[in-house]
Amino acid sequence: MKDYIIEISNLYTSFFIDSQVITVISGLDLVIEKGKVFGLIGESGSGKTMTALSIMRLIPPPGKISGGKIFFEGKNLLSLTDKEMEDIRGNRIGMIFQEPMTALNPVIQIGEQISETLMVHKGLSRAKAKEQSMELLRKVGFDNPDKRYYQYPHQLSGGQRQRVLIAIAISCNPSLLIADEPTTALDVATEAHILLLLKEIMAHHNMSMLFITHNLNIMKRFGDTIGIMYAGRILEEAPVDDFFHEPLHPYSRGLIDSIFALRPDEKRLKVIPGFVPRLSELPEGCKFHPRCVYVMDRCKKEEPEFKNLGNGRWIRCYLF
Amino acid sequence: MDTLLSVLELKKTYEVKRSLFSSKKEVINAVDSISFDLSKGSTLGIVGESGSGKSTLARCILFLEKPDGGKVFFEGRDLTTLKKSEMRSLRKDMQIIFQDPYSSLNPRKKVYETIGEALIFHGFTDKKGVISQVTDILKDVGLDEDFVFKYPHEMSGGQRQRVAIGRAIATNPKLIVADEPVSSLDVSIQAQIINLFLDIKEKRNISMIFVSHDLNIVRFISDEIIVVFKGRVVESGKKQEVFYNPLHPYTKMLIESIKGDFIKIGFDMKDDIAYGCPYYMRCTIKKERCRNEKPSLIGDDTHKVACFMDG
Numbered sequence: 001m002k003d004y005i006i007e008i009s010n011l012y013t014s015f016f017i018d019s020q021v022i023t024v025i026s027g028l029d030l031v032i033e034k035g036k037v038f039g040l041i042g043e044s045g046s047g048k049t050m051t052a053l054s055i056m057r058l059i060p061p062p063g064k065i066s067g068g069k070i071f072f073e074g075k076n077l078l079s080l081t082d083k084e085m086e087d088i089r090g091n092r093i094g095m096i097f098q099e100p101m102t103a104l105n106p107v108i109q110i111g112e113q114i115s116e117t118l119m120v121h122k123g124l125s126r127a128k129a130k131e132q133s134m135e136l137l138r139k140v141g142f143d144n145p146d147k148r149y150y151q152y153p154h155q156l157s158g159g160q161r162q163r164v165l166i167a168i169a170i171s172c173n174p175s176l177l178i179a180d181e182p183t184t185a186l187d188v189a190t191e192a193h194i195l196l197l198l199k200e201i202m203a204h205h206n207m208s209m210l211f212i213t214h215n216l217n218i219m220k221r222f223g224d225t226i227g228i229m230y231a232g233r234i235l236e237e238a239p240v241d242d243f244f245h246e247p248l249h250p251y252s253r254g255l256i257d258s259i260f261a262l263r264p265d266e267k268r269l270k271v272i273p274g275f276v277p278r279l280s281e282l283p284e285g286c287k288f289h290p291r292c293v294y295v296m297d298r299c300k301k302e303e304p305e306f307k308n309l310g311n312g313r314w315i316r317c318y319l320f
Numbered sequence: 321m322d323t324l325l326s327v328l329e330l331k332k333t334y335e336v337k338r339s340l341f342s343s344k345k346e347v348i349n350a351v352d353s354i355s356f357d358l359s360k361g362s363t364l365g366i367v368g369e370s371g372s373g374k375s376t377l378a379r380c381i382l383f384l385e386k387p388d389g390g391k392v393f394f395e396g397r398d399l400t401t402l403k404k405s406e407m408r409s410l411r412k413d414m415q416i417i418f419q420d421p422y423s424s425l426n427p428r429k430k431v432y433e434t435i436g437e438a439l440i441f442h443g444f445t446d447k448k449g450v451i452s453q454v455t456d457i458l459k460d461v462g463l464d465e466d467f468v469f470k471y472p473h474e475m476s477g478g479q480r481q482r483v484a485i486g487r488a489i490a491t492n493p494k495l496i497v498a499d500e501p502v503s504s505l506d507v508s509i510q511a512q513i514i515n516l517f518l519d520i521k522e523k524r525n526i527s528m529i530f531v532s533h534d535l536n537i538v539r540f541i542s543d544e545i546i547v548v549f550k551g552r553v554v555e556s557g558k559k560q561e562v563f564y565n566p567l568h569p570y571t572k573m574l575i576e577s578i579k580g581d582f583i584k585i586g587f588d589m590k591d592d593i594a595y596g597c598p599y600y601m602r603c604t605i606k607k608e609r610c611r612n613e614k615p616s617l618i619g620d621d622t623h624k625v626a627c628f629m630d631g
Contacts, residue, residue, distance in 0.1 A: 043506035043507060043508060043509075044506055187369035187370055187533070188369065188533075188573070188574060188577040189369065189573060189577075189602065191577070192577060214506070214507055216507070217578065254508060255507060255508060258507060258508060258510070258511035259507065259511075259536070267518070268515045268518060269511040269514055269515055269540060270511070271508070271511040271512045271515060272508040272511075273512075275476050275478055275479070275509065276476070276506055276508065276509070
């Protein structure tokens, strides 16, 4: 029996706009093993950020979680009161956002922003919180925390700001860290730096992570399990090595081809035809079928189940 | 091959105040003596991270921003000496495509107005002929005639970027500068747009400058690559050379990161030095000499590098 930090089953999240219902997450099943990284990959609008916000119960209105269960440390997050949820958010589950400039308050010193979390969740005194914040700043790689503590976000570079966010996210020693495109706004060199730092912290604190990105390349070295998301559903889930060795879903294959292939004898990149559908105009049947090269009649009428192929591989496709 | 564009010792500096109330100014060399040639029909990839000066370089080449020094020759004519009216008529031969098609297209203009404006201004057609010409151009960029009367908000990011490309090729330019044209698009759409660039390049024999932070994308489309760091060229040469036989530690790092290897790099800001090699503070093979001297770009036409690695 494997030990899971979080188990999401049959999650539905929808937005209710006028008389229209737009379902952004549709029957999502996802489990993360303790101490492992789950990489959630998807293009814009595929629902990956909505998955993160659902776990945190931060879906902005008119959106609502309309069904399913999210079990975290033995509790169903969806049945907790708002007050109980506040104790988990930022405390047991930490979150890092994509844009470090907007996630930090521009008029508050960065040290204060770290201390705040500690004072709210751990009930520390101001002095004690400050001491711990300095320690955290050192942990995320600042070598002069006593000076950094009093700086404002605009005085830091993008990578440094992201490190401050990481410090805030890990301040209460969460057991799960959700990172939503944490390196997308950064340069490759800084990106590598941040990813290595995250790995170190994870190992040191025995954390698990949900890592959301559109970048398959990162997952190759960083993730343990990978989930490919499309139109609010996971189309394929697999251990990272198996996935890159042999991607199964036509969408996964298309993604990998469009990034990695182009041998010297080929003149053009292989592409996935068509475009990412709007969630308000999803097709019948399999949501990927209009772009699929292996499309069959059946795909156009009924949506395939999420099928277990064994060895940790799951797929939503009639080819298997 | 004939040279279309020649850039000579191009410089652009910005002055920034140290802090809000300080009177001391700091000079930032966004483009620091960059030179290169672009021959007709070939594509040059400019790679660098954000803040490396690659976009400023692109804008200076087209005189969207006035360089502070150096010269740009376009078909042998020195752009620095041209009058405004001469420059304006030259504009049809040099077009630019921006990163974000959401902000580079006027939200209140339909597609035929956006593309037609340039056609009419440069005298390619009159008001009557504009629709049919725009339809032809849209076909070239993979959009059908339904798009002629659409507004930008009715299209996806990939479709918008196709319109932006259509606007750029409308005047039959000799040079297209594309500044991060795919980085705001989804992965599955990026490949489509790159293929479109390859089609256009093949069919119309247009020279291109393709600016990107992503070496992986640049290598598909370029014949030659220059790698920029802090406003200076650290490596340049034929694509095969730069990509498969990189010499500069920065280029090597970029290529490793494509493969998914994360290299640990130094981030010692205290070592940021004014006189030496711009890559000094991050470099893994630095020596004493690199601290005090800027390496110049040396090598032959196929491959050049700016590094003291051999002594």
